[in-house]
Amino acid sequence: MTATLASPSVSGGAKTRINDFSIQVATVNGSGSQTANTVLLRAIFQMGVFVSGKNLFPSNIAGLPTWFTIRASAKGYVARKATNEMLILMNPETAKEDIAKADAGALVIYDEPLQLDKLRTDLTYFPVPFQKLVTASCPEPKLHKLVKNMIYVGVAARILGVDMEEAKKAIAKQLKGKAKAVELNQTAAMAGYDWAMENLPDQDHIKVVRDNKTQGLIIVDGNEACALGALFAGVTVVGWYPITPASSLVETFIEYAEEYRKDPKTGKSNVAIVQMEDELASAGVVFAAGWAGARSMTSTAGPGISLMSEFIGLGYYTECPGVFFNVQRTGPSTGLPTRTQQADIEMCAKASHGDTLHINLYPGNMEECFQFSYDAFDLAERFQTPIFVMTDLDLGMQNWASKPFAYPDKPYDRGKVLDQQQLAEIQDWGRYKDVDGDGICYRSLPGTPGGKGAYFTRGSGHNDYALYSEKPEDYVAVVDRLRKKYETAKSYVPAPVFRNLGSDKGILAFGSSDPAVVEAQDILAEKGLKTDYLRLRALPFTAEVDAYVKAKQVVYVVEQNRDGQMTNLLREFYPEHATKFKNVLHYDGLAIDAKCIVDQINAFEQK
Amino acid sequence: MSTATPSAPTNKLGMTKQDYVGSKSTLCAGCGHDSITGQIINAAFESSIEGHRVAKYSGIGCSSKTPAYFLNQGWGFNSVHGRMPAIATGASLANRSLINIGVSGDGDSMSIGTGQFVHAVRRNVPMIYIIEDNGVYGLTKGQFSATADKGSHLKSGAVNNLPPIDPCTLAIELGCGFVARSFSGNPKQLNAILKAAFAYDGTSVIDVISPCVTFNNHDASTRSYKHVKDHDFPLHDLGFIQYSEVEDVEIAAGETEIVTFPDGSKVAIKAIHEGYDPTDRYTAMKAIHESMQKGEFLTGLLYINPQNAPLPEVLNLVDEPLVSLSESAVKPSAEVLAAIMETLK
Ligand SMILES: Cc1ncc(C[n+]2csc(CCOP(=O)(O)OP(=O)(O)O)c2C)c(N)n1
Ligand code: SF4
Numbered sequence: 001m002t003a004t005l006a007s008p009s010v011s012g013g014a015k016t017r018i019n020d021f022s023i024q025v026a027t028v029n030g031s032g033s034q035t036a037n038t039v040l041l042r043a044i045f046q047m048g049v050f051v052s053g054k055n056l057f058p059s060n061i062a063g064l065p066t067w068f069t070i071r072a073s074a075k076g077y078v079a080r081k082a083t084n085e086m087l088i089l090m091n092p093e094t095a096k097e098d099i100a101k102a103d104a105g106a107l108v109i110y111d112e113p114l115q116l117d118k119l120r121t122d123l124t125y126f127p128v129p130f131q132k133l134v135t136a137s138c139p140e141p142k143l144h145k146l147v148k149n150m151i152y153v154g155v156a157a158r159i160l161g162v163d164m165e166e167a168k169k170a171i172a173k174q175l176k177g178k179a180k181a182v183e184l185n186q187t188a189a190m191a192g193y194d195w196a197m198e199n200l201p202d203q204d205h206i207k208v209v210r211d212n213k214t215q216g217l218i219i220v221d222g223n224e225a226c227a228l229g230a231l232f233a234g235v236t237v238v239g240w241y242p243i244t245p246a247s248s249l250v251e252t253f254i255e256y257a258e259e260y261r262k263d264p265k266t267g268k269s270n271v272a273i274v275q276m277e278d279e280l281a282s283a284g285v286v287f288a289a290g291w292a293g294a295r296s297m298t299s300t301a302g303p304g305i306s307l308m309s310e311f312i313g314l315g316y317y318t319e320c321p322g323v324f325f326n327v328q329r330t331g332p333s334t335g336l337p338t339r340t341q342q343a344d345i346e347m348c349a350k351a352s353h354g355d356t357l358h359i360n361l362y363p364g365n366m367e368e369c370f371q372f373s374y375d376a377f378d379l380a381e382r383f384q385t386p387i388f389v390m391t392d393l394d395l396g397m398q399n400w401a402s403k404p405f406a407y408p409d410k411p412y413d414r415g416k417v418l419d420q421q422q423l424a425e426i427q428d429w430g431r432y433k434d435v436d437g438d439g440i441c442y443r444s445l446p447g448t449p450g451g452k453g454a455y456f457t458r459g460s461g462h463n464d465y466a467l468y469s470e471k472p473e474d475y476v477a478v479v480d481r482l483r484k485k486y487e488t489a490k491s492y493v494p495a496p497v498f499r500n501l502g503s504d505k506g507i508l509a510f511g512s513s514d515p516a517v518v519e520a521q522d523i524l525a526e527k528g529l530k531t532d533y534l535r536l537r538a539l540p541f542t543a544e545v546d547a548y549v550k551a552k553q554v555v556y557v558v559e560q561n562r563d564g565q566m567t568n569l570l571r572e573f574y575p576e577h578a579t580k581f582k583n584v585l586h587y588d589g590l591a592i593d594a595k596c597i598v599d600q601i602n603a604f605e606q607k
Numbered sequence: 608m609s610t611a612t613p614s615a616p617t618n619k620l621g622m623t624k625q626d627y628v629g630s631k632s633t634l635c636a637g638c639g640h641d642s643i644t645g646q647i648i649n650a651a652f653e654s655s656i657e658g659h660r661v662a663k664y665s666g667i668g669c670s671s672k673t674p675a676y677f678l679n680q681g682w683g684f685n686s687v688h689g690r691m692p693a694i695a696t697g698a699s700l701a702n703r704s705l706i707n708i709g710v711s712g713d714g715d716s717m718s719i720g721t722g723q724f725v726h727a728v729r730r731n732v733p734m735i736y737i738i739e740d741n742g743v744y745g746l747t748k749g750q751f752s753a754t755a756d757k758g759s760h761l762k763s764g765a766v767n768n769l770p771p772i773d774p775c776t777l778a779i780e781l782g783c784g785f786v787a788r789s790f791s792g793n794p795k796q797l798n799a800i801l802k803a804a805f806a807y808d809g810t811s812v813i814d815v816i817s818p819c820v821t822f823n824n825h826d827a828s829t830r831s832y833k834h835v836k837d838h839d840f841p842l843h844d845l846g847f848i849q850y851s852e853v854e855d856v857e858i859a860a861g862e863t864e865i866v867t868f869p870d871g872s873k874v875a876i877k878a879i880h881e882g883y884d885p886t887d888r889y890t891a892m893k894a895i896h897e898s899m900q901k902g903e904f905l906t907g908l909l910y911i912n913p914q915n916a917p918l919p920e921v922l923n924l925v926d927e928p929l930v931s932l933s934e935s936a937v938k939p940s941a942e943v944l945a946a947i948m949e950t951l952k
């Protein structure tokens with residue numbers, strides 16, 4: 001049906017969904033729609049409504065289709081929702097397909113000349129004469145394309161009941177004080193709103209109503225949160241190479257470093273950031289800087305880790321600290337570089353040739369992106385080894401509401417480093433001597449004066465004194481000690497968190513799957529299936545994981561890859577429980593949603 | 608801390624040459640690389656280099672093993688094949704007070720690691736970058752490297768049909784401000800070049816022709832082993848074998864000397880003439896190309912023009928080494944975090 005003034009109110013018949021809906025906006029990449037979408041999201045957020053946004057963008061600079069979904073949820077669910085209650089169709093190329101895929105009863109805002117209203121009868125149409133409104137509200141033709149998007153913000157605001165004052169505030173915020181741009185965009189949004197007020201009917205299908213759920217919250221993406229973690233962790237050497245979706249982590253860091261990492265007196269920089277020629281070189285910079293005593297990091301995605309793998313083996317075996325951010329995307333190869341996945345789990349658990357086992361951190365929300373990034377530098381120096389901070393495109397590049405980050409008061413843990421005086425006092429220092437029995441040895445830093453502590457770091461076989469050795473017993477002693485170090489790490493890495501509804505059926509998930517799992521748990525419980533949920537936050541698996549796996553009758557392992565990579569690791573480390581683990585998988589490149597989890601668990605339960 | 612006899616000569620720091628040695632070499636007796644090691648020790652001693660400030664880097668290869676054989680007072684990092692430049696970059700940025708010596712091979716730097724060589728030079732990482740150039744992969748038993756001359760033969764009879772990459776012209780092309788070539792069998796020249804390199808702030812590329820005695824002539828090397836045993840004793844306390852199968856030469860400026868390598872092949876080594884202007888890159892390029900055309904290796908300090916800022920300066924880093932900055936210097940305050948959080952609301 002097409003909504004016209006003749007039918008002053010459009011009623012879907014069902015109960016109005018207040019602050020509980022998803023909107024999908026279809027636009028053309030590079031048309032500036034990202035700003036418009038963020039404004040709409042922010043305006044709803046500012047009305048106190050919990051809201052999350054997901055940008056589904058192509059690997060392209062301009063011209064290919066892109067979709068943005070905004071989900072409002074009174075209950076605070078922020079995962080992608082499989083169904084959309086409203087569509088805003090601005091891209092003529094995808095409009096017909098978007099209509100074909102629309103969920104029954106959806107509201108459709110579209111550009112009038114597209115004449116979409118004849119395609120299906122079970123949708124509610126709101127045709128808008130965008131071109132006419134653009135021409136009327138903006139004198140400069142070259143800005144029309146940008147302004148057009150702001151008009152749909154106004155139209156959507158009117159249909160949803162979003163306060164235009166909030167939209168205007170959001171515009172000002174988004175365009176950070178660029179007065180002319182702010183005015184132009186506010187005018188356009190108002191033009192859309194006023195036109196819709198006069199020409200579009202009310203509807204009672206979905207509504208935004210002021211709430212108080214977002215007071216004091218921030219909106220941030222995971223890459224920025226990680227960059228801030230690194231900033232406060234005092235990273236001093238960054239070697240990196242651009243790759244989606246990891247670039248904005250370092251790029252954001254660079255912006256903050258410009259402001260907060262300059263010597264106040266001289267204006268000189270106290271962090272070295274080098275865009276290297278590739279990821280191999282980046283990894284070399286990270287390990288060598290760590291070896292020399294700096295806090296060092298890189299940010300990359302799967303293809304970069306593949307290139308770094310030889311160096312990662314060296315760093316592991318020679319025991320050099322370094323922080324590796326892996327913002328995972330959809331592989332293998334170039335795969336879907338702008339889509340999300342958790343498909344580097346096994347690779348980063350064991351990156352490199354030979355026997356290697358690494359500490360991995362899996363932040364599941366923005367506060368953890370910040371805190372774990374901060375902690376990663378402590379862990380790297382404590383354990384003298386590469387630390388992988390595993391996020392993904394969904395965490396890294398999407399907008400998330402979050403509590404503001406708490407200041408990390410905990411002083412840095414610089415690990416076991418001997419200075420000149422300590423070296424002088426020690427009679428029989430050996431770089432790889434396990435003095436404390438925890439697998440972690442004492443190191444010295446190049447440049448330490450006093451004539452003691454110099455040693456030769458080598459990727460070839462070595463003994464306790466870092467001397468070349470091919471003796472079988474020396475080799476075994478080193479790799480066994482490295483394994484011991486991994487065991488020691490169990491009491492240092494973040495323990496899992498639980499959401500237990502009281503059941504012997506367990507769910508195990510990690511990272512960006514968290515919101516969808518929480519929602520799925522509630523849906524399952526409503527239908528009578530209670531579950532416990534362990535959110536894994538690190539490798540190695542800790543004592544809490546041991547106990548959970550032991551206690552549960554079944555463990556549904558939710559992850560975003562094809563092969564059940566975390567399940568494979570669990571089966572390896574808990575062989576006696578191998579049959580308990582059931583794969584709940586999602587790997588099409590879209591962010592995981594609750595429905596796919598519910599459906600798969602139900603299918604297992606009905607067996 | 609000197610462990611040598613009191614009568615041993617000392618340098619400005621009061622150190623003897625013994626303070627600059629490393630572990631005993633495990634290279635083939637007579638390998639040219641060992642002669643280079645000897646000259647690094649001499650030059651560091653004579654330049655009164657502070658041993659604890661030295662960081663030694665290498666990739667993988669026979670040549671890359673040598674940092675273990677000199678300057679035991681410095682820290683060493685033997686990394687992965689072709690990636691020495693990256694570790695030199697990372698460590699030199701972390702601590703700008705280090706004196707950085709990178710040792711690489713022709714395989715390490717001109718084959719697998721060409722990209723890293725190129726970019727380290729382009730960035731002007733402060734380091735001495737020595738390529739111990741034998742035209743083969745010594746450690747993997749004598750395959751051709753990318754510096755092998757067209758038409759040269761392997762022991763197996765295989766012929767190299769590809770043109771060589773020349774590290775010196777490449778370095779000049781990349782804007783390197785210190786480019787030299789020398790010969791492991793010309794200790795006097797190599798010593799002078801190394802001392803100049805110690806004094807240079809930026810990347811100094813030194814391509815040292817260094818014959819692989821084993822994979823040029825296996826028989827000869829068997830014979831040479833005994834030969835070295837007879838010869839190395841007087842220098843044994845230095846912990847390395849300063850012996851080359853190739854007779855030492857000293858080539859007068861402008862002169863060409865034909866050097867016979869262990870396999871009987873003859874190589875023409877020419878020293879730059881006295882009027883040579885090493886500050887003009889066009890002269891340098893022209894001279895190198897002309898000598899290459901004649902089948903000679905032009906040696907000496909081929910190009911020097913210290914006008915480029917080294918990487919830490921390009922990055923405008925604080926003077927204090929980054930590794931010694933305190934937590935309070937690098938960790939922003941709680942107020943800063945609160946202000947950032949405010950902007951995200
Ligand atoms: C990734 C990798 N590929 C191959 C090798 C095997 N390898 C070791 S040394 C070497 C060549 C070394 O040649 P060069 O740098 O010229 O050193 P030389 O032994 O001649 O001094 C090769 C191919 C390796 N160590 N790592
Ligand atoms: S194989 Fe050649 S390069 Fe290697 S140590 Fe022996 S002589 Fe030197």
Ligand SMILES: [Mg+2]
Nearest residue numbers: 712713741743
């Ligand atoms: Mg070689």
